[in-house]
Amino acid sequence: MASRSTQILEAAARVIARRGVRGLRVEELAEEAGVSTGLIYYHFKDRTGILRHTLEFINSRAERYTAAQDEAAEPLTPREELDQVLILELQDTPEVRENSTAWGELRASAVFDPVLREDLARATLAWVQEVAGLLGQVEPLAPAVGLAASAERLTALLEGLSMRWLSGGLTIDHARTLMADAVEVELARLRQA
Amino acid sequence: MASRSTQILEAAARVIARRGVRGLRVEELAEEAGVSTGLIYYHFKDRTGILRHTLEFINSRAERYTAAQDEAAEPLTPREELDQVLILELQDTPEVRENSTAWGELRASAVFDPVLREDLARATLAWVQEVAGLLGQVEPLAPAVGLAASAERLTALLEGLSMRWLSGGLTIDHARTLMADAVEVELARLRQA
C-alpha cells in the first residue's frame, strides 16, 4: 500500500518536525526512512525536490484531516466548523505537530526565498477565505471587509500562537483558550458593526 | 566610535535580514563588513558565537528604539505608548526589518533548538508583561487575568502579522491597520469584562 516514495515522505515529515526544513539532512532522512541515501536520490531529483514533495504531501494531509470532519456522522454547524478549522491546528498529536512545524518552517523560509512565497501566498489566501466564509455564515449581517479583516487576524493569530507553542513558550491548552477567546471577540465585533 | 566588533555585528544584522540565521555564511558576512573571514574569527570564537552576539546586539538595539520614545520631548499617554510598542514593530525601515527578521528567525530556530528557548521565553515574557502593564494603565478596572490574556493575544498576533509581512503576504499598511483594530477590539473587551 504505502509505496517507497510515501514511506520516505512520511519519514521526511518526521525529520522536518524534529530538525526543521533547513535542518533536514539527506543522510538522517535515509536513516529515519530505513533506506539508503542512494535510494532517496533514485526517487527524488535532489534535496529541493524532497522538500517540495514533502511540503506538498504535508499540505494534502492537512486538508484531509480538516475535511474528515465534514464527512463524519453528524454535519457541523458553521460555528462548530469554524472552531474546528481554527482550533484543530492546536493539537498535540504527531501529525498536527508535524504539519504545524512544517508550516512554520515554510513561512520562515519564505522570508528569504522568493520562490516559496507564491505557494505560501496562495495557500494562505485560500485559508483566509475559508475562514472568512465561515465567519460570514455565523454572522450573515456582517460586511465583507469586516469578515476579511477578522479572518486575517484570526489566522495570523493562530500562526503566532502555534509558533509559541512549538517553541515551548505556551502550553497547548493555554494556546487553545486564547484562540477560542479570540474567536469570541471577533464574532462580537462583527455582530456590533 | 563604532568598534570593529560593532561593525561586524551591524553587518551580521544586515546579512541575517537578507539570508536568515541559518543562511548566514561567514564569508558573506566578511564581505558585507568589508573585512576578512580571519578577522571575524579573531573577534568571535565561532559561527555560533557570531550568532549569539548578533542576536544580543539586535535585542539591545530593539530596546533602545522602543525606549527612545520615552525620553522624547513630550511624554506619551499610556494609550499612545501602547500603540507605539505594538505598532512600532510594523515599520518598513531597515532597522525594524532587521530586528523583526531576526526575531522571527530566533522564534523559528527555537522550535528545534532547546538552548535558544530559554532566552526567547524570557524576552517574550518581559514583552508580554510590558504590554499587559500598559493595557492595565489604559483600562485600570480590567482584571489581571484579562490583561495577561489580551497581552498574549496582541503580541502573538503581532508576531503572526510580522511574519506575513516579511514573507510578502501582507503590505505593511494593511498589517498596521489589522494590528490597530485588534488593539481596539481587545480594549473594548477589557472594558466590558
Place this chain on the structure above:
DNA sequence: GTCTATATCTAGATAGAC
C-alpha cells in the same frame, strides 16, 4: 589587528555492483 592561503569537515550527489 588584519590579511592570505589553506586545512578540515560536512553534507549533497553520483557511480556502479547486485
Place this chain on the structure above:
DNA sequence: GTCTATCTAGATATAGAC
C-alpha cells in the same frame, strides 16, 4: 529498486605572514 562506496563542493575554521 536498492545498496555501498566515493566524489565533490561549499563552508567553517586555523596557520602564519605582515
